[in-house]
Amino acid sequence: xxxxTNIIDIISEHGIAFLKASWMTISITAISLLFAMIIGxxxxxxxxxxxxxxxxxxxxxxxIIRGTPLIVQIxxxxxxxxxxxxxxxxxxxxxxxxxxxxxxxxxxxxxxVQSIDRGQLEAARSLGMPKSLAMxxxxxxxxxxxAIPPLGNQFIISLKDSSLVAxxxxxxxxxxxxxxxxxxxxxxxxxxVVGLYYLIIVLIFTFITNKVEKKLDVxxxxxxxxx
Amino acid sequence: xxxxxQLSKSFGSLQVLKNIxxxxxxxxxxxxxxxxxxxxxxxxxxxxFLETANGGEIIIDSELINSDKTNLNKVREKVGMxxxxxxxxxxxxxxxxxxxxxxxxxxxxxxxxxxxAQKLLQKVGLRDKANFYxxxxxxxxxxxxxxxxxxxxxxxxxxxxxxxSALDPELVGEVLQVMKELAREGMTMVIVTxxxxxxxxxxxxxxMLADGYIIEENHPNELFSNPQHERTQRFLNQVL
Numbered sequence: 001x002x003x004x005t006n007i008i009d010i011i012s013e014h015g016i017a018f019l020k021a022s023w024m025t026i027s028i029t030a031i032s033l034l035f036a037m038i039i040g041x042x043x044x045x046x047x048x049x050x051x052x053x054x055x056x057x058x059x060x061x062x063x064i065i066r067g068t069p070l071i072v073q074i075x076x077x078x079x080x081x082x083x084x085x086x087x088x089x090x091x092x093x094x095x096x097x098x099x100x101x102x103x104x105x106x107x108x109x110x111x112x113v114q115s116i117d118r119g120q121l122e123a124a125r126s127l128g129m130p131k132s133l134a135m136x137x138x139x140x141x142x143x144x145x146x147a148i149p150p151l152g153n154q155f156i157i158s159l160k161d162s163s164l165v166a167x168x169x170x171x172x173x174x175x176x177x178x179x180x181x182x183x184x185x186x187x188x189x190x191x192x193v194v195g196l197y198y199l200i201i202v203l204i205f206t207f208i209t210n211k212v213e214k215k216l217d218v219x220x221x222x223x224x225x226x227x
Numbered sequence: 228x229x230x231x232x233q234l235s236k237s238f239g240s241l242q243v244l245k246n247i248x249x250x251x252x253x254x255x256x257x258x259x260x261x262x263x264x265x266x267x268x269x270x271x272x273x274x275x276f277l278e279t280a281n282g283g284e285i286i287i288d289s290e291l292i293n294s295d296k297t298n299l300n301k302v303r304e305k306v307g308m309x310x311x312x313x314x315x316x317x318x319x320x321x322x323x324x325x326x327x328x329x330x331x332x333x334x335x336x337x338x339x340x341x342x343x344a345q346k347l348l349q350k351v352g353l354r355d356k357a358n359f360y361x362x363x364x365x366x367x368x369x370x371x372x373x374x375x376x377x378x379x380x381x382x383x384x385x386x387x388x389x390x391x392s393a394l395d396p397e398l399v400g401e402v403l404q405v406m407k408e409l410a411r412e413g414m415t416m417v418i419v420t421x422x423x424x425x426x427x428x429x430x431x432x433x434x435m436l437a438d439g440y441i442i443e444e445n446h447p448n449e450l451f452s453n454p455q456h457e458r459t460q461r462f463l464n465q466v467l
Contacts, residue, residue, distance in 0.1 A: 122277050123314035123373075127328035127380055128304035137331060141318050 006189040014180050018197055021176035026201065028090060028170060029162045032097035033155060039102025044109035058106065065103035071164050073100055078168040093165035101158045108154060112147035113139055145216050152209035156202055163198075173197055228253045228384060228415050229274065234283035235439075236269055243269045245439040247283070251384075254413045258426040258447070261436035262462055267419045270436070271386050274417065275308050288383060304332060307377030311389040313369040315361040315376070321348070322357040325376045333380065340379070347375040351405050367398030371405055378409075385409065387418040423467055427451055435459045 011018075046058035065073070078092035087095065116139050124134035166175035177194035181187050229251040236244040243266045251257050259267040272278040274285065276292070276299050285292045292302055316324050325344040329335040335343075348354045351371035361369055370390055377385060387406065391399040403425050410416060410429045420426060426433055427447045434444040435456065443456045451467075454460045 117314070119310060119312055119314035120316065123308075123310060123316070124328075125300075126275055126277065126303055126306075126308035126310075127376070128300045128332045129328060130300050133331060137327065138316055142316075 003189060006186055007193060010180065010184070010186070010189055010193050014176070014193075017176055017180070018173065018193065021171060021173045022197055022201060024170065025159070025162055025172040025174075025198075028094050028097065028165060028172060029155075029159045032094045032101060032162070033158060035094065035098030036101035036105050036158070039098065040105025040109055043102065043106035044113065047106065047110045048113055062103045062106060065100055070096065070100050070161055071167065074164055074168055089165070089168045089170045093162070093168055093170050097158060097162055097165070100161070101154065104154050104157075105151065108147055108150045109143070111150070112143040115146055116142050148209070148213050148216065152206070152213070155209075156205060159202060159205065160198060228255070228288065229417075230284075230286040231274075232284040232286075234270070234273060234280050234285065236266075236273060236278060236280045243439050244273070244280070247439075247441060249434070249441065251415065251417060254415055255431050256410045256414075256416045256429055257418070258430040258433045259417065259419045259436060260421070260423075260426065260433060260462070262465075265436040266439040267436045268388055271388050271417060271419050274384075274386055275303060275306050277308075300332070304380055305383045307380060307382035307385040309370070309373050309377055309385065309387045309390050311392050313361070313366070313373045313393075315369055315373055317361050320358050320360055321353065321364070321372050324361070324372060325379045328376070329379050344375070344379060347378050348372075350378075350408070351375045352401070365398060366394045367401045370394065370402045374402075374405055374409075384415045384417065387416065387420065389419050389421070391420065391422060421466060423451065423463075435462065437462075 043058045043061055046054040047062075049055065074093060074096040077087060077096045078089060081087075113135075120138055120142070121131075121134055124138040125131070129137070162172060163174035166172055166178060169175065173194055177190050181190040184190065229249075231247055231249040234244055234247040234249075235242065243264075247266075247270060249270075259270065261267045269278055273280045274287075287302060288305060290297065290302075292299075315321075316327065319327065322341065322344055325347060326337070326340040329340040329343065330337055345354065345357065348357055351374055353368060353371055353375070356364060356368060356372070361372070364372065374385075374390075390406070391402050394402065399422070403422060406416070406418070406425070407429055418426075418430075430447045432444060433447045433450045435442050435450070435454075435458075437458045443450065443454065443459045445455075450459070451463065454463055
């Protein structure tokens with residue numbers, strides 16, 4: 001029973017600190033995701049574009065980012081370029097996380113767009129729609145609904161990956177666990193508690209994503225109205 | 228109306244169209260036949276520039292189209308296309324499918340576009356389906372909506388790429404009926420189809436393609452009853 005009482009002790013003693021740290025984890029993830037979405041949109045359109053140079057740029061970006069570990073990217077932005085630009089640990093962390101996730105989001109969006117039947121674009125073009133209009137009016141409204149499940153998945157991965165910013169001393173959930181554990185020498189109980197915090201955040205987020213997904217479900221048409 | 232000169236098209240090393248010459252007059256109904264791989268669908272798609280020809284000229288409405296300078300979107304407004312698999316926009320209702328291009332491409336007023344769409348739906352017998360989603364319609368109904376959608380742009384030519392091939396047999400008739408009506412009204416039409424009975428009844432001219440060449444063309448009565456080319460005879464024996 002000591003395990004159980006230890007856990008209760010940790011929560012009652014450090015619960016507030018963990019809550020604050022949760023907020024840090026959530027905010028650094030949210031800011032990085034906002035950034036990642038912008039990057040994702042830009043690079044996915046580069047990849048979809050018929051311009052070979054833009055294709056190459058996107059391939060290069062995605063190749064480099066996916067080919068190197070996130071922790072290396074975080075360290076690089078915080079320590080690596082410190083001689084040229086000094087970023088706060090929060091900025092460096094959010095930036096690294098955003099750049100990293102952006103590459104994956106670019107691929108998710110590209111996949112969703114390319115999963116739309118070719119006939120859709122052909123039909124739109126055959127009606128005289130320029131490509132940009134056809135993409136905006138016909139392809140994207142169908143694609144973004146398909147992108148939501150994999151995006152939700154990617155957001156969860158990012159939330160958990162944000163724990164790596166502890167290594168550049170952002171006081172997020174994981175960093176707080178490291179500190180607490182350093183004081184109480186109870187790794188089992190401390191990591192159990194911090195795991196619980198992550199789990200709860202992820203579960204709340206999953207719940208929200210599922211709601212959004214249901215609301216946007218294209219496969220179920222709205223009730224037909226009388227003409 | 229449409230003049231094709233020496234049109235050729237290759238996919239990689241495979242040449243699907245070889246120096247095609249073809250003139251289609253105003254109000255003419257031309258049916259393209261031939262076995263699969265003969266190039267008939269590709270020829271149709273070249274007329275709408277969904278495929279870019281490798282050589283030759285296409286003149287639509289006395290305007291040479293193959294030059295890079297022509298605005299393909301403007302040309303496509305004049306040339307309506309109906310696809311084998313309908314390609315309706317699944318996220319839009321029947322009405323929204325039809326008014327989309329008139330509003331966003333032709334900049335028509337919404338009320339005007341809706342009025343026109345309702346008339347077109349009446350014409351294809353689907354007035355009561357305006358607010359349905361494509362998924363709620365049968366194949367034949369979908370194809371009739373697709374025809375109405377193309378007509379909403381007030382095209383000068385309509386291209387049909389095997390419009391009944393994806394339909395259950397009992398639904399073919401309703402689509403052909405709409406097409407016959409269009410032909411009767413004097414629409415210029417180019418149709419790829421395997422419906423020989425329809426071709427016989429409606430076409431002014433039937434064109435037989437094989438291996439990327441036009442091997443025979445004639446009035447349907449003549450071509451069906453007295454095919455000259457050996458390959459046409461064989462093809463007709465197989466499908467009739």
